[in-house]
Amino acid sequence: MTGRARARSRGRARGQETGAPGAQPPPSEEAARPVPPPSAEGELVGRGRQRRAPGAVASEALLQISAGFQQVKIGERGGRRRDFHDAGVHTRQLMEHVKESKTGVSGSKIELRANFMRLLSRPQWALYQYHVDFKPPMESRRLRSALLFQHDETLGKARTFDGAILFLPHRLHNTETVLCSETRHGERVQITVTLTNELPPSSPVCLQFYNIIFRRILRMLNMQQIGRHYYNPDDPLNIPQHRLTIWPGFVTNILQYESSIMLCTDVSHKVLRSETVLDFMYNLRKQCGDQRFPDACTKELVGLIVLTKYNNKTYRIDDIAWDHTPNNTFKRGDADISFKDYYKTQYGLDITDGNQVLLVSEVKRMGPSGAPPPGPALLIPEFCYLTGLTDKMRNDFNIMKDLSSHTRLTPEQRESRLNRFITNISRNTEAQNELSTWGLSFENKLLGLTGRVLPAERILQGSRTYDYNPWAADWSKEMRGLPLISSMPLESWLMFYTRRNSDVAQSLLQTLNRVSGPMGIRMQRAVMIEYEDRQESLLRALQQNVGPDTQMVVVILPTNRKDKYDCVKKYLCVDCPTPSQCVVSRTLSRPQALMTVATKIALQMNCKMGGELWSIEIPLKQLMIVGIDCYHDTAAGKRSIGALVASLNHGMSRWFSKCVLQSRGQEIIDGLKGALKGALKAYWKYNNCLPSRIIVYRDGVGDGMLQSVVNYEVPQIMQSIKTMGEDYMPKLTVVVVKKRIASRFFARIDGKLTNPPPGTVIDTEVTRPEWYDFFIVSQAVRCGSVSPTHYNVVFDNSGLKPDHMQRLTYKLCHMYYNWQGIVRVPAPCQYAHKLAFLVGQSIHKEPNINLDDFLYYL
Amino acid sequence: MCRNGSDRMAALFSPPLYLQRYQFVIEYVKRFIPRKVIDLGCADCGLLRKLKFHRNAIEVLAGVDIDCAALRERVNALAPLTIDYLQPSPRPLTIELYQGSVTEREPCTQGFDLVTCMELIEHLQLWEVEGFSNVVFGYMNPCAVIISTPNVEFNPLLPGLRGFRNKDHKFEWTRAEFQTWALGVCMEYGYSVEFTGVGVAPGQNRDVGFCTQIAVFQRDAGVSNGPVNNAVQMEPTVYRLLYRVVYPSLCDNNIFQRTLVCQVLYRAESLKREFELGEQSMQSDLTACAHSLPPDVVAGSTVVYRHRSHVFVPLQHVWTDPKVQALCGNIHRLRQALMDDSRVQLDTDRDAIILPDEGEEEEDEEETGECEEGNLTPSPVVDNSEEDWETEIG
Secondary structure (H helix, E strand, O other): OOHHHHHHOOOOOOOOOOOOOOOOOOOOOOOOOOOOOOOOOOOOOOOOOOOOOOHHHHHHHHHHHHHHOOOOOOOHHHOOOOOOOOOOOOOHHHOHHHOOOOOOOOOEEEEEEEOEEEEEEOOOOOEEEEEEEEEOOOOOHHHHHHHHHHHHHHHOOOOEEOOOEEEEOOOOOOOEEEEEEEOOOOOEEEEEEEEEEEEOOOOHHHHHHHHHHHHHHHHHOOOEEEOOEEEOOOOOEEEHHHOEEEEEEEEEEEEEOOOOEEEEEEEEEEEEEEEEHHHHHHHHHHHHHHHHHHHHHHHHHOOOEEEEOOOOOEEEOOEEEOOOOOOOEEEEOOEEEEHHHHHHHHHOOOOOOOOOOEEEEOOOOOOHHHOOOOOOEEEOHHHEEEEOOOHHHHOOHHHHHHHHHHHOOOHHHHHHHHHHHHHHHHHOHHHHHHHHHOOEEEOOOOEEEEEEEOOEOOEEEOOEEEOOEOOOOEOOOOOOOOOOOEOOOEOOEEEEEOHHHHHHHHHHHHHHHHHHHHHOOOEOOOEEEEOOOOHHHHHHHHHHHOOOOOOEEEEEEOOOOHHHHHHHHHHHHHHOOOOEEEEEHHHHOOHHHHHHHHHHHHHHHHHHOOOEOOEOOOOOOOEEEEEEEEEEEOOOOOEEEEEEEEEOOOOOOOEEEEEEEOOOOOOHHHHHHHHHHHHHHHHHHHHOOOOOEEEEEEOOOOOOOHHHHHHHHHHHHHHHHHOOOOOOOOEEEEEEEEOOOOOOEEEEEOOEEEOOOOOEEEOOOOOOOOOEEEEEEOOOOOOOOOOOEEEEEEEEOOOOOHHHHHHHHHHHOOOOOOOOEOOOOOHHHHHHHHHHHHHHHHHOOOOOHHHOOOOOOO | OOOHHHHHHHOOOOOOHHHHHHHHHHHHHHHHOOOEEEEEOOOOOHHHHHHHHOOOOOOEEEEEEOOHHHHHHOHHHHOOOHHHHHOOEOOOOEEEEEEOOOOOOOHHHOOOOEEEEEOOHHHOOHHHHHHHHHHHHHHHOOOEEEEEEEEHHHHHHOOOOOOOOOOOOOOOEOHHHHHHHHHHHHHHHOEEEEEEEEOOOOOOOHHHOOOEEEEEEEEOOOOOOOOOOOOOOOOOOOOEEEEEEEOOEOOOHHHHHHHHHHHHHHHHHHHHHHHHHHHHHHHHOOOOOOOOOOHHHHOOOOOOEEEOOEEEEEHHHHHOOHHHHHHHOOHHHHHHHHHOOOOOOEOOOOOEEEEEOOOOOOOOHHHHHHHHOOOOOOOOEOOOOOOOHHHHOO
16 A cells, blocks of 8 residues: 555544554545544644533533542642543443443563553642631732742642632641731731642542642743643754754543552644735735635635744634734724734734734633633734644645654663653752652653453354454455355446546456455456546546446545535435445555555455455344444534444344534534434444443543533433333444543563554553443554544443453454554444544535445444 | 832822833933843833834843842743744843842952843931942942932822822932932043933922932043953852843854754745746756756856756855845855855855755655564464354453
């Protein structure tokens, strides 16, 4: 396969580990090589996170959380913060069969190292929470701090005060201490400090508190905060040809893990650009001309995050104010002031281009002291610097390649970066002082733990079975020359090509013929149709030639331009439901690779028409596996698309797929309820019975969204099942699948630090005590560090043993037909991802229901 | 010094008086372009933060206050911004904060171009003022000093005010008192002074003067306590250094080199791209054209050309980029700077930048991809055809 195809086919989800930050999948080269599913969460900040649940649910969830916190939330500088770690969601206690143990037993033991460090504290360590009252009351938070901190000798050096609540690492002599301070202009203020709580080390407030302390430490190490993470500005990596600057940094969080409180830290990279939005606009205008500029500009910029020249805040561009320039004025106090004058007087900054249009950013942050958000901010392009990548850059193979060569780290490189970070903290006296005044320290080595490597699976293909090399986790070689489980004969099919590609089309046709025989695919000669290299003429050719009997349409595209691909897919998925296969001519241009490419195309075509490739043993009967994922279209009206894919047979080789477009303010699951019902009906149609167990793998749950899955989605799923009949009560399991996680595991093999082998399961130490969760490293990566996938069983009345749950999950990672190997998530999640992505990127409409029983979107 | 004390004046002045005082200093800095500025009694560093943005040519910005809690609180606001790293300034900037008293002599405070001392002296005891004058004018001996203090004559116009404007004030001077003191200082230490102020009285009460009176002192030409060696970075002996930050700037050789190389390579790469696009369009026009010239034709060429598997971009072309020009000044300096940099490859004549021609190199991953398969003995394949998990469910 070509590297390009690999980079592209990976889907919106990030590429192998950090490498390709959010590589876009192949609009038009799908055939080149079916590629393993998205592996890691990009460490580079991605786009399209799921938004919060609708109002009611969210506030209810919040209430519960804060009740657990004794109504306390501390923020750095008094800000509000979202709970990104889903703390306070206690699902395990409700599942009888995993209360005692949630660990599996299968497989061989393996010694691993994880990117975790234990937090150590003095014995009997506790955090003392005080309420602080001022008489007379003081408005300004800063003033309150200043007044309180006049009493160093009483309070000690270690303290955290957010304006009302004071935390100390030690107990004051009395439960109530009265202090007197004086303001600068001589007003006497009485301060009452009352003990309200003694917090044990693992209390949620303490955990929040550790994170705040750790952020202070990162600042002491001279790291810059951008968004949620910290980066080191002194050692940038530059990719001059694309004007990119990469800052290495760390994602950190301190949480209560299975047996101890630990710091989880992973290497992260921030992509910054050394050009302003104005520079970017100039270049864009030069490239696409005045006419197309406004459209192109909106498309490229909306959704991007910018940094401003005069403060350290980041803003998301939500719109462009085409009718505003720096000469426009805004109200400042009572007077009107122009943007130009404002920046001059406030920051001494001169605006050189008085005609630039302004950027609009909706400020979500609350105003001072809980006031409503101040409304949209208008920003000057000349003072804004872009961060992250545009969609166009993500699609640029060369950029992604250069980027991943910098950001992709081998396990050894990753470990040494983490170790250097640990050393830096332990050598920095200021940081050590901060920690020791609070009586805290970190174990200065990475956590060692034991995992298990699940045995490799045997692949069943019709009457034949074979094994694969467990390290490669790939069986493309092994399946060569073997007949598929079932194949659809190709009797009536069409191939479209442009004149320039007529040779390529012919050789593809011949090669397809050659490779399809051994696989058991009977193939008649295709009807060859030439089209002119224009979108309208391609569409006309499709309309004139594709009929109700057409089984398959192959289109050879001259370039990887997205519009033609979209046009083919739109027509053949919505208006005229027919399986289709697009190939970019370039993919076929190398004769020596043609066999490989044609084999993959033949397999893919077969799947799209309803053929089955291989299977594995599933020791459960009457089982339906459901995969759910969603795609967030950030640019086009922020619409989300949900996809549900459900198995229809025991061999997990037939699937029902449904995609719904979510309307504004609606939850994904509302639309998918109908899809689940459809899936159950389809199951009935194929099996003459309903499944007795349903296992739902829910992907695409953002940080901080877990509560809404548990409280809202699970009941909705149950309700949907209920509609099949009052007495129908299948066993139900709901598993939240997460790819974007900071946890990493390393194995030491032959004295060398490597990735853990595929099939490695981790279900101790680094899991969370309040969850029934585990990690699986399922895929093999060729370069960089592998990303484990986190599985969190949030609901389970099946009684299935944890060991079987883990093994079933791993087995399902073998069943993605677009990749002859093991993928990162269970196949239905990967299918759902692919479907949602196709609809979100190209079709923008619900596909025709006649296609529901086929994997037409592969 | 006291922002908080100005509550009752807030209604009277717009913008608020403290901002007017800051603005006064900013205007002064704009006119006289000092390089080293020290703010005595910097409190919450408000003026320093302003000057950081309106720095003109300021290279050293220092602050002194006796209250270290106030300083600590706002230290983060003086740290470089993310953008300061992304776009290093051409000029250096160092910010230092000291804890100490303005009546003590501290070697670090010598050699400044401008000393600002806003709303400070009235917090000293009257008997300390002479010592203060001696330290600031006699010892620190800067080129210029700006001192502001309340004008007590203005007080009757402040609603509801009894006594001094702030409880901590030990005295408040009339214009005459202030001027007498200032002229005395000039006599003794060789300065000249001008009086002005901010905060104009409303209506017809012009004769009370400004709300804040300001004296701007200039050291008389040729009068100096001898040269101060700026080059030596002194550690404070009396004061305590609380914070010191050196902003990234192009004066740092590494940063300069990095910035230059980035700009040069960006320019060179875009020239290469243009060249390749030109080539492609020629090819598609089927114009017969040799796109790889023999080396002898090529030497000293001023156009982008391809030779073997490399693209050569002449320095002359890179030089046309205004940003490169701004960084280097002349092309010889550019060549010199690029010569010893491992990130840039020059041809033997040092006239062109050599870039790899990576046109089609993206292809061969499959062949090389399988190199690193592990050498671990494969774990046994599970034979689970006999298994039935259903029966095991308790």
